[in-house]
Amino acid sequence: MQTQLHSTAVLLESPKELRLKRLLLDEPNDSDVVVRIEWSGISAGTEKLLWNGTMPDFPGMGYPLVPGYESVGRVTRVGKSSRLSLNQRVFVPGAKCWGDVKGLFGGAASHVVVPADRVIALSEEIGEEGVLLALAATAYHVTQGKKLLQPDLIVGHGVLGRLIARIAVMFGHQPVVWEIDADRMSGAEGYTVLHPCDDQENKYKNICDASGQVSVLNKLISQLQFGGEITLAGFYEKDIQFNFPKAFMKEAKFRIAAQWTPQDLKDVKQLITFGRLNLDGLITHHRKPSSIDDVYRTAFEDSNCLKMVVDWREAL
Numbered sequence: 280m281q282t283q284l285h286s287t288a289v290l291l292e293s294p295k296e297l298r299l300k301r302l303l304l305d306e307p308n309d310s311d312v313v314v315r316i317e318w319s320g321i322s323a324g325t326e327k328l329l330w331n332g333t334m335p336d337f338p339g340m341g342y343p344l345v346p347g348y349e350s351v352g353r354v355t356r357v358g359k360s361s362r363l364s365l366n367q368r369v370f371v372p373g374a375k376c377w378g379d380v381k382g383l384f385g386g387a388a389s390h391v392v393v394p395a396d397r398v399i400a401l402s403e404e405i406g407e408e409g410v411l412l413a414l415a416a417t418a419y420h421v422t423q424g425k426k427l428l429q430p431d432l433i434v435g436h437g438v439l440g441r442l443i444a445r446i447a448v449m450f451g452h453q454p455v456v457w458e459i460d461a462d463r464m465s466g467a468e469g470y471t472v473l474h475p476c477d478d479q480e481n482k483y484k485n486i487c488d489a490s491g492q493v494s495v496l497n498k499l500i501s502q503l504q505f506g507g508e509i510t511l512a513g514f515y516e517k518d519i520q521f522n523f524p525k526a527f528m529k530e531a532k533f534r535i536a537a538q539w540t541p542q543d544l545k546d547v548k549q550l551i552t553f554g555r556l557n558l559d560g561l562i563t564h565h566r567k568p569s570s571i572d573d574v575y576r577t578a579f580e581d582s583n584c585l586k587m588v589v590d591w592r593e594a595l
Contacts, residue, residue: 283303283304283306284303284304284306284307284313284390284392285301285302285303285304285390286301286302286304286388286389286390286391287299287300287301287302287388287389287390287568287594288300288301288302288345288377288387288388288389289345289346289347289387289388289568289571289575289589290302290343290344290345290380291329291330291342291343291344291345291346292342292343293332293342293343294330294331294332294342295330295331295332297330297571297572297575298571298572299568299569299571302345302377302378302380302388303378304376304377304390304391304392305376305377305378305392306392307356307358307392308358309358309359309360309361310358310360310361310394310395310396311358311361311392311393311394311395312354312356312357312358312361312363312369312392312393312394312395312398313354313355313356313390313391313392314350314352314353314354314355314369314371314390314391314392314393314398315352315353315355315389315390315591316350316351316352316371316386316388316389316390316391316591317351317352317353317368317407317590317591317592318350318351318352318406318407318409318410318588318589318590318591318592319347319349319350319351319386319387319388319410319588319589319591320347320349320350320410320411320413320414320562320586320587320588320589321346321347321349321387321574321575321578321579321586321587321588321589322346322348322349322414323437323438323578323579323584323586324439324491324513324514325384325514326346326347326384327578327579328514328516329344329346329383330346330575330579331579333516334516335515335516337383339381339382339383340381340383341381341383342381343380343381344380344381344382344383344385345374345377345380345381345382345383345384345385345386345387345388346383346384346385346386346387347373347384347385347386347387347388348372348373348384348385348386348413349372349386349410349411349412349413349414350370350371350372350373350386350387350391350410351368351369351370351371351401351405351406351407351409351410352368352369352371352391352591353366353367353368353369354366354367354369354398355390357395358395360395361395362395363395363398363400367400368400368401368402368403368405368409369398369399369400369401370398370399370401370409370410370412370413370544371386371391371393371397371398372384372386372397372398372399372412372413372544373385373386373393374386374388374391374392374393376391376392376393387589388591389568389591389594399412399544399545399548401548402552405551407562407565407588407590408558408559408561408562410562410586410588411438411442411558411561411562411586412544412547412548412551413539413544414438414439414442415442415547415550415551415556415558416539416540416543416544416546416547417439417442417512417536417538417539417543418439418442418443418445418446418512418547419446419539419543419546419547419550420536420537420538420539420540420543421443421487421510421512421536422443422446422447422487422510424546426450426451428485428510429446429447429450429452429454429485430443430447430452430454430483430485430486430487430510431452431454431455431483431484431485431486432454432455432456432457432480432483432485432486432487432499432502433447433454433455433456433457433486433487433488433489434456434457434486434487434488434489434490434492434495434499435456435457435458435488435489435490435491435513436456436457436458436460436463436464436466436467436472437463437489437490437585438561438585438586439489439512439513440456440458440489440490441456441466441561441585442556442561443487443489443512444456444467444468444469444470445468445469445556445557446556447470448468448469448470449550449555449556453469453470453471454470454471455470455471455472455473455478455480455483456470456471456472456473457472457473457474457475457478458472458473458474459474459475460582462582462583463582463585466560468557475498478502480502481501481502482502482503482504483502483503483504483507484503484504484507484508485507485508485510486499486502486503486507486508486509486510487509487510487512488509488510488511488512488513489512489513490513491513491514491515491516492513493515493517493518493519493520496509496519496520496521497521497522497525500521500522500525500526500529500531501525503529503531504529505529505530506529506530506531506532507529507531507532508531508532508533508534509531509532509533509534510533510534510535510536511533511534511535511536512536561585561586562585562586562588563583563584563585563586563587564577564578564581564584564585564586564587564588565587565588565590566587566588566589566590567589567590567593567594568589568590568591568594571589574587574589575587
């Protein structure tokens with residue numbers, strides 16, 4: 280008889296009520312692997328909405344829940360039908376292994392049980408930067424890896440905005456990025472960051488919003504070329520509203536970029552492996568899980584924090 284598996288996990292019991300808790304893991308089957316997590320990232324987009332209670336109704340919603348879809352760890356148990364190796368470093372895009380506790384997204388824990396075909400094998404060299412794979416795939420999915428869809432203007436210079444900009448540069452573009460927070464103006468690599476008030480251009484063909492702020496849409500419509508397109512790449516807590524006559528006069532197009540696909544993960548892994556997509560400088564903060572409430576508050580409330588990584592390597 281096998282010993283039951285337990286994990287120390289981040290448990291969001293209700294909005295802004297967060298703690299570590301020892302939880303029982305679902306028993307792995309032949310197609311699963313058990314992964315001991317080394318690092319997990321905190322999403323300042325969707326996870327922030329879960330934390331502050333403003334997440335719109337979404338499949339799997341409800342408290343208590345284990346958040347997290349940006350985890351990197353090592354395989355410690357392999358199911359009979361898995362081709363992964365013991366001690367293989369992998370990226371884990373979340374897990375649903377928590378019994379009655381909801382796994383939305385379920386990866387912020389010391390150990391997880393996950394189907395082997397859900398994880399992505401990583402090189403040893405990538406280390407903690409592997410947690411950025413999901414965001415990189417999200418950024419890549421925005422333009423579907425197509426040169427003609429690369430944005431001329433990107434709104435928001437957080438991690439997602441920076442990755443969208445880096446991908447545009449990779450395709451030979453030199454986008455402009457709008458940012459209103461002085462703490463986030465630096466760090467451009469091959470593109471220009473401006474406060475919106477300092478931008479004199481008003482004829483952008485492709486605009487990508489990575490801010491998640493509905494209030495910016497009318498401003499973006501005014502900056503659009505006739506027949507241009509606005510891509511919504513953030514996650515929005517409020518209903519989308521905009522001035523229809525202005526959009527009508529521009530014959531504006533709107534496109535929503537949804538979640539990355541498994542192929543996006545594979546594509547950006549290749550780009551990273553061959554040095555075409557650079558992840559340097561995006562992780563700014565590191566913490567241990569012992570003070571987990573303060574860790575999440577810093578990730579969500581400190582504008583100097585681009586990406587917070589929780590180090591689970593010494594967690595039980």
